[in-house]
Amino acid sequence: MAKAKTRLSDATYVKYGYGQVEGNKLSARYNGKIFASLPCDAALKKVENGMFLVYDYANRKVALPTADGMEPMLVFNEVKVYESRETDADFAMLADNYNAIVYNATADGKYAHVIPGTGPAKDRTLTEYDNVSDMTTVEPAIADSNLNPYGMMGDKVNSIVPRLFKTDVGDIMTTNCVKETELKVGDKLHVGTDGYLAKAEGYTGMEWTVVNVYTMPDLQPGVKLMRTK
Numbered sequence: 001m002a003k004a005k006t007r008l009s010d011a012t013y014v015k016y017g018y019g020q021v022e023g024n025k026l027s028a029r030y031n032g033k034i035f036a037s038l039p040c041d042a043a044l045k046k047v048e049n050g051m052f053l054v055y056d057y058a059n060r061k062v063a064l065p066t067a068d069g070m071e072p073m074l075v076f077n078e079v080k081v082y083e084s085r086e087t088d089a090d091f092a093m094l095a096d097n098y099n100a101i102v103y104n105a106t107a108d109g110k111y112a113h114v115i116p117g118t119g120p121a122k123d124r125t126l127t128e129y130d131n132v133s134d135m136t137t138v139e140p141a142i143a144d145s146n147l148n149p150y151g152m153m154g155d156k157v158n159s160i161v162p163r164l165f166k167t168d169v170g171d172i173m174t175t176n177c178v179k180e181t182e183l184k185v186g187d188k189l190h191v192g193t194d195g196y197l198a199k200a201e202g203y204t205g206m207e208w209t210v211v212n213v214y215t216m217p218d219l220q221p222g223v224k225l226m227r228t229k
Contacts, residue, residue, distance in 0.1 A: 002016060002017045002085070002086065002087040002088075002089035002090050002218060003017075003083065003085040003086045003087075003090045004016050004017035004018075004089055004090050008092070009048055009092075009177065010046075010048075010179070010194070010196060011048070011050065011176065011177045011178055011179055011196055011197075012178075012179050012180060012181050013176045013177070013178040013179070013180055013181065013183070013221060013222075013223070014089075014176050014177065014220065015176075015220045015221065016089060016220070017087075017088075017089025017090050018048045018049070018089060018090070018091060018092035019048035019049050019050035019051065019092070019175065019176060019177025020049055020050060020088045020089060020175060020176055020177065020216050020217075020218075020220075020222070021049045021050045021074070021075075021076050021173055021174070021175045021177065022173060022174040022175070022216065022217060022222075023076060023165075023173050024172040024173055024174055024224065025170075025171060025172040025173075026074075026076070026165055026167065026171050026172075026173060027166075027167070027168045027170070027171055028074075028165035028166050028167065029165075033165070033166035034163060034164070034165055034166075035055045035073065035163075035164045035166070036161060036162065036163040036164065037161070038055060038056070038057065038060060038061055038062050038161065039060075039061060039062065039157040039158060039159060039160060039161050040053075040061065040062045040063070040095075040157060040158055040160040040161070040162065041061050041062065041063040041064070041156070041157060041158075042156055042157055042158050043064075044062070044063070044064065044095070044158065044160065045094065045095045045096075045158075046092055046093070046094055046095070047075055047077075047092060047093040047160055047162050048075065048092045048093075048177055049075055049076060049077055049079070049088075049091070049092070049175075049177065050074070050075065050175040050176070050177020050178075050196075050197075051074075051075040051177060051195040051196060052065060052072035052073060052074055052075065052191040052195050052196075052197070052203075052206075053065065053072055053073060053075055053162065053164060053195055054066070054069055054070050054071075054072050054073070055070070055073055055164050056070065060157075061156065061157045062160075062161075062162055062164065064193060064194065064195050065191055065192075065193055065195060065202075065203050066193060067193065067202075067203065067204075071166075071203070071205055071206065072191050072195070072203055072206070073164035073165055073166050073167065074164065074165040074166075074167050074173070075162050075163070075164060075195075076163060076164070076165045077091075077093060077162055077163045078163065079091045087218055088216075088217070088218065089216075089218055089220065093160045093162055094160075095158045095159065095160055098158070098159035098160050098161075099159055167206075167227050168227065169227050169228065169229065170226065170227060171226070171227045172211070172224065172225065172226050172227075173224070173225055174214055174216065174222050174223065174224045174225070175197075175216075175222060175223065175225065176216050176220055176221060176222040176223070177196065177197065178196065178197045178198065178223065179192070179194075179196040179197065179198040180198055180199060183210050183213060183223050184210065184213060185210050185211060185212065185213060186209065186210060187199060187209070187210040188207055188208070188209055188210075188228075189207070189208040189209070189210070189225065190202035190203060190204070190206065190207060190208075191203040191206055197225075205229070206227065206229060207227070207228050207229035208225040208226065208227050208228065209225065209226050209227075209228040210223045210224070210225060211224050211225065211226045212224035
């Protein structure tokens, strides 16, 4: 039994804990369309397995889907739990649990946000800066960017960097990360602007069909879905 005893997810099909995904047949595992290099938009405080988010490379962030935007991708993070009582149901990426830091190599024994100095390598020092800054004083050309020239994050993003799978028609997964309370074989699910699957019309370029009313590995209710559009 998971550590969580109540639903922590925004997906109403979940009975306790957070959303889960069991990847039965996901093409991204074979074609390499896995994306995991961008931080989340600052407004995204919780990212669950089974959500769908947009990999907005032009704006250097992962964001919620929009009705007329890019195709959303499946959040399928590696589950990391650290207590014997915890299971997949206890895992989600929460902004409060992540912090972007770089080791300060000045030998003073502390961790800090740093940028490298200029000049020959042997003479370089590390200068501490505020991670919530857009670095406008360092490089004005990137004042509107979410990342500064050294890869650190500005105040438009947080420290969550999720793993997203590009899905294709024919992909199959089992999940409980659905904003419904009752589902049956044949139900059509769509991605909403909140990133969750539901029966309501959402992102029109994608459709998932319930092919089996099933269970998750921890015996919570789940559904096996096939992407049909």
